[in-house]
Amino acid sequence: MADPRIVSLIPSATEIVAQLGLGQYLVGRSHECDFPAQVQALPVCTEPNFEPVGSSAEIHQRVSDLLQSALSIYKIKTDILAQLQPTHIVTQAQCEVCAVSLSEVEAAVAELTQVKAQIISLQPATLADVWDDMRRVAEQISPEKNEKEKLAEAAIAPLQARVQTCRQRFASLTHPPTVACIEWTDPLMGAGNWIPELVTLAGGRALFGEVGQHSDWLSWPDLLAANPDVIIVMPCGYDLTQTRQATQALCQNSSWPKLQAVQQGRVYLTDGNQYFNRPGPRLVDSLEILAEVLRPNLTQPRYKTVGWEPFVSAEITADSALP
Known part of the structure; x- marks a missing residue:
C-alpha cells in the first residue's frame, strides 16, 4: 500500500496531523498553516480573495462584501493540487470566513478528474469534538491498519491529562x-x-x-x-x-x-x-x-x-x- 499524501487546508488540521505523528505525509498546506515550523516549506494550495490588511472594520467590510456578493473568501490553487496528487485532503465545515469551505474543496476535486483524494471535513465546536477529529483523522489516514486506535489515543492522552490538571486546580x-x-x-x-x-x-x-x-x-x-x-x-x-x-x-x-x-x-x-x-x-x-x-x-x-x-x-x- 502506497504512503498517504496529505494536503491540509486549515491550520488546526495541520496541527492534528502533526500531533498524530503523520506529519511526514503532508505534501501541501493552506496559506495560513505555519505550525509546526517545518510545514512552512510545503507548497501553498490556497489564497485569500481579499487584502487581509487594515483595521478590523476594514477587514470586516471586505469579507462582508464578498459574502453578500455570494463570492468565495478564499480560492484553491487547483494547479498546485493537480501537481501534488493528494490521497487525502483535510478541510473544515466550521466557518466559511476562517478557511476554504467544504463545498469549494469538493468542487475543486471534482474539477480535477486526475485527483482521487478522500476529503476529510472537520467541524469541531468543543474539546470533545477535537479529540473525535483526531481519532477520525488517524482512522482515515494512518497507513498502519492495526495501529490506528493506539496512534490516536497516544496523541490524545497527554493533552487530556493537561486538561484534567486544569480542571482539578481551577x-x-x-x-x-x-x-x-x-x-x-x-x-x-x-x-x-x-x-x-x-x-x-x-x-x-x-x-x-x-x-x-x-x-x-x-x-x-x-x-x-x-x-x-x-x-x-x-x-x-x-x-x-x-x-x-x-x-x-x-x-x-x-x-x-x-x-x-x-x-x-x-x-x-x-x-x-x-x-x-x-x-x-x-x-x-x-x-x-x-x-x-x-x-x-x-x-x-x-x-x-x-x-x-x-x-x-x-x-x-x-x-x-x-x-
Whole structure:
C-alpha cells in the first residue's frame, strides 16, 4: 500500500496531523498553516480573495462584501493540487470566513478528474469534538491498519491529562471572575464554540458565547451592562502585534474607561491566530494561557509575551513618559 499524501487546508488540521505523528505525509498546506515550523516549506494550495490588511472594520467590510456578493473568501490553487496528487485532503465545515469551505474543496476535486483524494471535513465546536477529529483523522489516514486506535489515543492522552490538571486546580474554585472574550473588535464579537468551555476549565465564568455554539455579535451596551471582571482580546487570525493595534482602536470608544476590567487593569491581549482560533491540539495551550491570566497566583507565566500580554494603552504609556 502506497504512503498517504496529505494536503491540509486549515491550520488546526495541520496541527492534528502533526500531533498524530503523520506529519511526514503532508505534501501541501493552506496559506495560513505555519505550525509546526517545518510545514512552512510545503507548497501553498490556497489564497485569500481579499487584502487581509487594515483595521478590523476594514477587514470586516471586505469579507462582508464578498459574502453578500455570494463570492468565495478564499480560492484553491487547483494547479498546485493537480501537481501534488493528494490521497487525502483535510478541510473544515466550521466557518466559511476562517478557511476554504467544504463545498469549494469538493468542487475543486471534482474539477480535477486526475485527483482521487478522500476529503476529510472537520467541524469541531468543543474539546470533545477535537479529540473525535483526531481519532477520525488517524482512522482515515494512518497507513498502519492495526495501529490506528493506539496512534490516536497516544496523541490524545497527554493533552487530556493537561486538561484534567486544569480542571482539578481551577474549575472548582469559588468566586470565579466574570470574563468577556472578544473574538473581533470592530464590530464587537463575543467568542463562542470552545472558548466558554476553556474559560470555565481555567476557573472563570464566560459572560458571552455558549459552549458549542457559534460566536455572535456583541453590542457596546451589552458589554457595559455585563461589566466583566476580566476582558481577554483574541481576534480571529490576529497575532499579538495586530491584537495590540486593534485594542488601541477599541479603547477609543467612550464606554471603554467605564468598564471595571479597564479600571482595574485586567485587560489582556492574546495571540488568537496561534492559539484560541485553532481548534486543534493547541487549544490545550490556550487553556493554560487562560489559567495564567485568570489565576496568576496559582500558575507560572510560561506563555507571557509569547501567547499573551497585559494591555497597556498608548495614552497610559505616553503619560508615564512625562517628567
